[in-house]
Amino acid sequence: MAHVLRRLLSAGDPSDTVVAAAPPVPPREVFRRFWPYTRGGRRWLVPLVLLSLTAPAVDAAELWLFKLVVDDVLVARELRPFLWIAPVYLGLVLCSGALGFADDVTSTWVGERFLLTLRSDVFRHVQGLSLNFFERRRLGDVLSRITGDVDAVEAFLLSGVADALYYVIRLAVFLGLLFYLRWDLTLLALVVVPLFWGAARHFSRLIKDASRERRRRGGALGAIAEETLGNVVLVQAYNRQAWEAHRFERENAGRFRAAMASARIHAVYEPAVEFVEVTGGLAVLALGTWKLAQGQLTLGGLLVFLALIGKLYSPVHGLSGLGTTFYAASAAAERIIELLDERPQVTEAAGARRLRRARGAVEFDGVWFRYPGTTDWALSDVSFRAAPGQTLALVGASGAGKSTVAKLQLRFYDPDRGAVRLDGTDLRELSLSDVRENVAVVLQETLVFHGTVRDNIAYGRPTATQAEIVAAARAADAHEFVERLPDGYDTLVGQRGRTLSGGQCQRLAIARAMIRDAPVLLLDEPTAGLDAGSARRIMEPLRRLMAGRTTVVISHQLLTVRDATRIVVLDQGRVVEDGAHAELLGHQGPYARLHRLSSGAVLS
Numbered sequence: 051m052a053h054v055l056r057r058l059l060s061a062g063d064p065s066d067t068v069v070a071a072a073p074p075v076p077p078r079e080v081f082r083r084f085w086p087y088t089r090g091g092r093r094w095l096v097p098l099v100l101l102s103l104t105a106p107a108v109d110a111a112e113l114w115l116f117k118l119v120v121d122d123v124l125v126a127r128e129l130r131p132f133l134w135i136a137p138v139y140l141g142l143v144l145c146s147g148a149l150g151f152a153d154d155v156t157s158t159w160v161g162e163r164f165l166l167t168l169r170s171d172v173f174r175h176v177q178g179l180s181l182n183f184f185e186r187r188r189l190g191d192v193l194s195r196i197t198g199d200v201d202a203v204e205a206f207l208l209s210g211v212a213d214a215l216y217y218v219i220r221l222a223v224f225l226g227l228l229f230y231l232r233w234d235l236t237l238l239a240l241v242v243v244p245l246f247w248g249a250a251r252h253f254s255r256l257i258k259d260a261s262r263e264r265r266r267r268g269g270a271l272g273a274i275a276e277e278t279l280g281n282v283v284l285v286q287a288y289n290r291q292a293w294e295a296h297r298f299e300r301e302n303a304g305r306f307r308a309a310m311a312s313a314r315i316h317a318v319y320e321p322a323v324e325f326v327e328v329t330g331g332l333a334v335l336a337l338g339t340w341k342l343a344q345g346q347l348t349l350g351g352l353l354v355f356l357a358l359i360g361k362l363y364s365p366v367h368g369l370s371g372l373g374t375t376f377y378a379a380s381a382a383a384e385r386i387i388e389l390l391d392e393r394p395q396v397t398e399a400a401g402a403r404r405l406r407r408a409r410g411a412v413e414f415d416g417v418w419f420r421y422p423g424t425t426d427w428a429l430s431d432v433s434f435r436a437a438p439g440q441t442l443a444l445v446g447a448s449g450a451g452k453s454t455v456a457k458l459q460l461r462f463y464d465p466d467r468g469a470v471r472l473d474g475t476d477l478r479e480l481s482l483s484d485v486r487e488n489v490a491v492v493l494q495e496t497l498v499f500h501g502t503v504r505d506n507i508a509y510g511r512p513t514a515t516q517a518e519i520v521a522a523a524r525a526a527d528a529h530e531f532v533e534r535l536p537d538g539y540d541t542l543v544g545q546r547g548r549t550l551s552g553g554q555c556q557r558l559a560i561a562r563a564m565i566r567d568a569p570v571l572l573l574d575e576p577t578a579g580l581d582a583g584s585a586r587r588i589m590e591p592l593r594r595l596m597a598g599r600t601t602v603v604i605s606h607q608l609l610t611v612r613d614a615t616r617i618v619v620l621d622q623g624r625v626v627e628d629g630a631h632a633e634l635l636g637h638q639g640p641y642a643r644l645h646r647l648s649s650g651a652v653l654s
């Protein structure tokens with residue numbers, strides 16, 4: 051069976067791994083990591099234990115009444131005992147139903163409470179990771195871990211532990227009753243118990259391997275689906291539907307192979323355990339029949355004993371099978387632990403200084419930076435300064451390092467050497483949330499959420515009033531087109547703003563920055579992707595947004611650059627020119643060449 055599993059899981063193209071498997075984690079470590087999340091529901095564990103104790107006792111009482119019916123009513127042909135046995139039995143059935151209801155509701159509450167806490171904590175943790183994490187991870191796989199894999203952790207920790215407790219209590223109750231009835235038959239029944247454990251130990255290891263591969267493939271499916279559907283315009287424009295379908299089918303086939311491997315293991319395991327169970331039952335039946343013939347056992351006693359044997363083997367079977375459940379769920383727990391073990395590259399220093407509203411002085415002082423995992427410097431000894439209220443323009447060809455400056459300004463990364471300062475203080479010494487609270491951004495990629503126009507503008511300041519939202523929209527020249535939308539400010543803009551034009555989305559982004567009212571404004575290619583007409587239309591709202599703020603403009607089109615207080619020209623991560631627009635044109639250097647290239651397109 052093991053070699054069949056290896057062959058099934060190795061099929062396909064091993065060189066093209068969409069999502070790598072998570073490192074294995076011992077079960078003890080899984081319990082240590084996730085047990086604290088049960089804190090809110092632990093007080094309900096005592097009622098669950100009491101329910102687990104009471105339910106087997108009620109079952110045992112029902113079986114004992116069945117013995118009395120056989121021996122005192124059927125064999126004795128006496129109806130009178132039945133008159134009190136029947137209502138007692140009905141009462142026990144009602145009691146069993148009430149206990150089952152209480153157990154189901156309580157255990158579900160505890161389990162869902164655990165999931166609520168863990169999933170929220172995992173999501174909060176992922177949101178706090180640095181940008182580097184999202185640039186090297188497949189988003190679909192991360193989403194798969196936050197949703198499906200978290201559910202499996204609950205099965206490992208709470209449901210599994212509760213089931214184990216339930217099985218142990220049932221085993222103790224029925225084993226005690228069996229020894230009370232016939233100790234010799236009970237010992238014979240226990241002979242086959244080691245076979246249960248042996249079978250479970252062998253098959254659980256195989257199931258863990260299959261489950262780990264199934265979880266990995268599930269994460270890969272989510273990654274491909276998110277990537278393909280998120281870029282459906284590109285996929286359809288280049289007629290790559292068949293290629294993307296092939297990628298999806300390949301991972302889907304891998305998941306199918308893992309599921310079939312797991313199914314084959316279960317298909318062999320279940321009959322093997324059933325064979326062991328039937329063997330034990332037949333041995334007890336043979337010895338019990340002989341004792342019945344010898345007059346050492348009543349018919350009712352034998353029937354009840356056989357029924358109790360079934361009740362005994364059920365928890366033994368369940369306990370042995372919990373190993374396979376634990377191993378299957380631990381594959382998901384490993385993926386969650388790998389996620390939780392990720393640490394943000396950018397962290398807040400202990401005792402970080404709080405910064406309320408900054409004056410807006412921005413400074414890069416001898417900054418050297420390269421992205422994690424790379425050898426080339428993205429920025430090399432970059433220095434510049436923008437005083438409060440000034441506009442600093444960073445220009446250069448694509449790949450010159452302009453957007454890297456924006457990432458450092460927002461402290462998505464920290465420089466390897468040198469310092470980035472706000473109001474003279476190194477960003478690493480300030481509260482991370484305060485740093486970003488003092489910066490408003492209008493990015494090259496216009497980020498619009500699936501929500502209303504109002505929601506998207508207020509994202510800059512959630513406490514904004516309707517009047518402030520409208521005022522920001524007016525300042526961004528967005529109010530007129532918003533009013534023409536079907537539901538005005540309550541109009542849903544669609545995922546990534548697909549119901550709006552690029553210029554309209556950009557004006558919403560400007561309104562969002564307006565309402566944030568931060569002292570530092572970061573414009574990263576604000577006119578990129580817009581036609582010349584749309585670019586000119588957003589210039590006036592951009593100027594209104596820039597007024598009175600320290601503005602860092604990143605551009606290679608030079609549309610928003612001419613009026614900058616200072617222009618810094620970057621080339622391959624280095625500052626190659628520095629000065630005002632007219633001054634740099636007179637130098638006839640790199641800036642003059644960029645100006646000539648773009649003047650025919652956007653400058654007037």
